[in-house]
Structures are given as structure tokens and as C-alpha cells.
Amino acid sequence: MSNIERQKKDNSLNIKNLSLLFEKFPNPIFVTDVKGNILISNSTAAMTMGITLDQFLKSNVNDLVHKNYYDKSYTLEAAEKKRPIRGPLTTALGITMISSSTPVLDDDGEVILVLTTGYPKGINPKIADSDERGFTSRRKREIEYLRSRVFDKTEVVAESPLMRQVLLMAHKIAQTDSSVLLTGESGSGKEVLAKYIHRHSKRSLEAFLAVNCAAFPEPLVESELFGYEKGAFTGARADGKMGLFEAAHRGTLFLDEIAELPLALQSKLLRVLETGEVRRIGSNVGRRIDFRLIAATNKNLEHMTEQGTFRKDLYYRLSVIPVQIPSLRDRPEDIVALAAKFLADFNKKYDADVELDANTLEIFKKQSWPGNVRELRNLIERKVICSLHDYPEDCLQSAATVDTQEQRQGDIFKYFGLSGTLREVLSKVEKKYIDSVLEACGGRIGEAANRLGIYRTVLYRKLKAFEQKE
Numbered sequence: 076m077s078n079i080e081r082q083k084k085d086n087s088l089n090i091k092n093l094s095l096l097f098e099k100f101p102n103p104i105f106v107t108d109v110k111g112n113i114l115i116s117n118s119t120a121a122m123t124m125g126i127t128l129d130q131f132l133k134s135n136v137n138d139l140v141h142k143n144y145y146d147k148s149y150t151l152e153a154a155e156k157k158r159p160i161r162g163p164l165t166t167a168l169g170i171t172m173i174s175s176s177t178p179v180l181d182d183d184g185e186v187i188l189v190l191t192t193g194y195p196k197g198i199n200p201k202i203a204d205s206d207e208r209g210f211t212s213r214r215k216r217e218i219e220y221l222r223s224r225v226f227d228k229t230e231v232v233a234e235s236p237l238m239r240q241v242l243l244m245a246h247k248i249a250q251t252d253s254s255v256l257l258t259g260e261s262g263s264g265k266e267v268l269a270k271y272i273h274r275h276s277k278r279s280l281e282a283f284l285a286v287n288c289a290a291f292p293e294p295l296v297e298s299e300l301f302g303y304e305k306g307a308f309t310g311a312r313a314d315g316k317m318g319l320f321e322a323a324h325r326g327t328l329f330l331d332e333i334a335e336l337p338l339a340l341q342s343k344l345l346r347v348l349e350t351g352e353v354r355r356i357g358s359n360v361g362r363r364i365d366f367r368l369i370a371a372t373n374k375n376l377e378h379m380t381e382q383g384t385f386r387k388d389l390y391y392r393l394s395v396i397p398v399q400i401p402s403l404r405d406r407p408e409d410i411v412a413l414a415a416k417f418l419a420d421f422n423k424k425y426d427a428d429v430e431l432d433a434n435t436l437e438i439f440k441k442q443s444w445p446g447n448v449r450e451l452r453n454l455i456e457r458k459v460i461c462s463l464h465d466y467p468e469d470c471l472q473s474a475a476t477v478d479t480q481e482q483r484q485g486d487i488f489k490y491f492g493l494s495g496t497l498r499e500v501l502s503k504v505e506k507k508y509i510d511s512v513l514e515a516c517g518g519r520i521g522e523a524a525n526r527l528g529i530y531r532t533v534l535y536r537k538l539k540a541f542e543q544k545e
């Protein structure tokens with residue numbers, strides 16, 4: 076490799092590394108040359124202007140100001156005066172910021188680059204809501220999205236570059252009406268993302284129905300999904316029943332654990348997707364329905380199609396837009412942000428005041444989290460509960476493996492802070508035990524159900540019920 080080639084390779088590596096580093100920065104940040112041509116940037120900078128990162132990287136700051144993407148750039152002033160310049164600006168999306176441009180000088184004192192960062196301050200409602208600027212409804216939805224991304228960190232935690240990409244993709248997907256296939260390990264946030272897509276879609280004012288295909292015993296799945304006419308079969312309700320497809324009319328249907336759908340029903344689902352019609356059991360009449368399907372699985376569907384356990388044609392139909400949610404262990408920035416969010420949530424819920432020190436966060440970042448976000452959430456909840464009863468850090472261990480003096484002495488109720496009615500105590504114990512078995516099984520539902528001696532359908536129902544109670 077020649078010197079020039081090596082140098083080129085080194086430079087591209089540097090830019091790549093720098094871009095990755097910039098992505099981790101929570102606020103807008105970009106670098107221009109002395110003429111204001113944007114060289115490196117994070118996607119947040121592009122987002123606050125309402126353009127894609129690709130477009131932003133092909134732009135010049137002056138052009139962006141002329142095209143009204145924002146009203147003031149300090150980059151060229153900083154280059155000209157050879158000193159940092161700072162001041163307010165407003166983007167066309169109505170986001171107000173304090174921007175700061177710092178020139179980078181070479182050995183001869185000449186400006187070679189300018190680094191600009193921005194700190195969002197708020198929304199200028201006059202601009203953001205103005206119709207005079209010709210905002211289309213799509214543009215308004217983008218504004219809503221950007222607001223939530225820039226200011227609202229409570230919705231879906233996505234601090235890692237990987238998850239930010241997923242979220243940006245989800246936002247784009249939300250503007251379409253295609254079927255979506257979400258894949259990812261159990262507890263990685265598939266349902267959270269499905270809800271996000273629904274909330275940001277044109278169907279957001281209609282129903283979001285989540286159905287776990289593994290949560291019904293096989294004979295019941297068909298009648299739950301398709302419904303039935305009166306008298307369709309023995310034991311059917313006299314007045315018939317509307318199925319979940321119909322109930323999701325105009326809204327979004329989230330089919331979780333799609334891999335568990337029996338083969339016969341896979342064909343029926345495909346027919347519904349292709350014809351846009353659903354036929355209740357015992358009926359010859361098709362009813363037109365209009366819903367958006369989001370399916371999810373932690374299985375490898377492609378592999379299942381090769382084994383003949385999942386229909387190929389349905390797989391192709393579902394995976395029009397596939398989205399892979401990364402495992403928690405691959406996004407350490409999210410571990411910290413999620414831990415902070417859950418800690419704040421549970422401190423509020425239990426009126427506690429627990430803090431996480433840097434050491435604990437470092438340990439968290441290195442853990443493998445087989446149960447993903449759900450496991451982290453449960454762990455933080457346990458930590459908060461333990462703090463209320465002045466129990467030591469080892470309370471963080473799985474409840475099943477803790478063998479303390481209190482337990483040996485039989486003071487288990489005190490140890491776990493159990494009080495209230497019998498029903499409340501039983502429900503708390505049930506939750507704690509299920510959490511600990513799940514954790515011991517690395518979040519694998521089937522294995523945990525086996526150990527607990529219950530059907531996985533029952534376990535799913537219980538987990539969802541726990542989540543809804545909170």
C-alpha cells in the first residue's frame with residue numbers, strides 16, 4: 076500500500092471514528108471546513124434542522140440559512156474572527172438553541188476547521204405551529220417527532236447510536252402503512268417499539284391492540300383472532316364474537332410471538348393480509364378490515380421457513396420492513412440511560428431515594444443481560460424495594476438464590492417487605508418468584524415456564540398482568 080493510500084485509509088478511519096463518537100453526543104454537533112461545508116456531523120444536528128444526515132453532510136451552512144433551515148449560523152463568523160462565537164438560533168422546526176462555533180487553527184494560525192455544537196433551549200410555538208410556512212401535515216408530524224426526540228426522553232430510551240438508528244427507522248416506518256417485522260431477544264423492547272410506530276403513525280388516534288400468539292391455547296387462537304358467528308360451535312357465545320382483527324379496524328394490530336402461530340392459522344393470516352377481508356368462524360361473508368400489522372418474534376423465522384415450521388410466503392409478506400432490535404448488551408449507553416429512567420420511575424413509585432454509583436453502572440455495562448431491558452428493570456425495582464427495608468446490596472441477587480440469616484430465621488416476610496392482604500402478599504411473592512426464575516433462565520420464557528411448572532401461555536399472561544399493574 077502506498078503512503079498516499081495508507082494516509083487516505085487513516086483519514087477515512089479517523090472520520091469514521093469521529094462520526095461514531097459524534098453519534099454518542101446527545102446534542103447537535105458538526106464540523107465544517109473554513110468555507111462552511113459540513114464535513115462530519117451527528118444525526119441529531121440534521122434532525123433538529125428537519126433533514127436527513129445524508130443531505131446535511133452535502134450542505135453548506137450558508138445555504139442552509141438561505142433555505143431557512145435555521146435563521147443564523149455562527150460558523151463563518153468564528154472562522155473569520157478566529158475566536159469562538161456563541162449565540163441563539165431557531166431552526167425551521169421551531170427549535171430554539173444556543174449554538175457555539177469554535178475555530179480550529181493550524182500551526183501557522185490559519186483556520187482549518189470549525190466545530191459547532193448546539194444546546195436545545197425550547198420550542199418557539201409561533202414558528203413551530205405556523206401554517207404560513209406551508210407546513211404539510213407530514214411536516215407537522217415530523218415536528219412532533221423531533222420535539223419528542225430532542226426534548227422528551229421519557230418515551231423510548233435510545234441513547235446508543237444503534238438504538239437511535241432503530242428509532243429513526245421506526246419513525247420513517249411510521250409514515251408508511253406496510254407490515255413490519257420486529258425481531259430481537261426477549262425483553263429487548265419489541266412491544267415498546269411497536270407502540271412507538273403506532274403513536275407516530277396516521278393511525279395513532281385509533282386502537283393499538285397487542286396480542287401474544289403464544290398466550291392462547293392453540294384451539295382458542297383462531298376464535299380470538301377471527302371471531303365467530305352465533306352458534307358456530309358448541310360452547311360458542313349465543314350472539315357470536317368479534318375477533319381481534321376486526322377490533323383492530325383502522326388501528327394497529329401487534330402480533331407478538333408470531334412464530335408460535337399454528338401453520339393453519341398462518342395461511343389464514345396471509346389470506347387476511349392479501350384480501351383485506353376477515354371471515355368469522357362459521358360465516359361465508361368476508362368483512363373488510365383496514366389495519367396495520369406489526370409482528371414480532373425472538374425466533375429466526377427464516378430458519379423456521381427452511382425447517383417448514385413457518386410459511387415462506389407469510390414470512391416474505393411480513394418482512395416487507397424488517398427491524399432488528401439490538402440486544403441490551405450491545406448498547407451500553409442505553410444501559411446507563413435505562414437504569415436512570417427506571418430508578419427515577421421506581422423511586423417515585425415507592426417514594427424512595429436510591430442512587431446508583433458509577434461503580435454499579437460500570438458493572439451493569441459489562442453484564443450480559445440475557446433478559447435484556449426487562450431484566451434490568453426488574454433488577455432496579457428490586458434494588459429500590461430492598462432499600463426501603465434497609466437490606467444490603469446482596470438483595471440485588473436473584474430472590475431464589477439469596478440465603479440470608481433472615482430467611483433461615485424464617486423472617487422472610489420482613490426480608491421482602493411483604494405486608495397487606497393475603498391476596499396482595501401472594502401476588503407479590505408470585506411476581507418475585509417468577510422474576511427470579513426468569514432471571515435464572517436468562518429471560519427464556521419456555522425454560523422458565525418449565526421450571527415453574529406452568530404453560531408458557533400462562534406465564535405470558537402473568538407477566539403482562541404484572542406490567543399492567545405498574
Ligand SMILES: Nc1ncnc2c1ncn2[C@@H]1O[C@H](COP(=O)(O)OP(=O)(O)OP(=O)(O)O)[C@@H](O)[C@H]1O
Pocket residue numbers: 230231232233259260261262263264265266267268331373413448449452542
Ligand atoms: N427502549 C426502551 N425504553 C424504555 N423502556 C423499555 C425500552 N425497551 C424495553 N423497555 C421496557 O422493558 C420491558 C420489556 O419490553 P417489551 O415488552 O417491549 O420487550 P419485548 O421484546 O416485546 O419482550 P417479549 O419478547 O418477551 O415480548 C417493558 O417493561 C418495557 O417498558
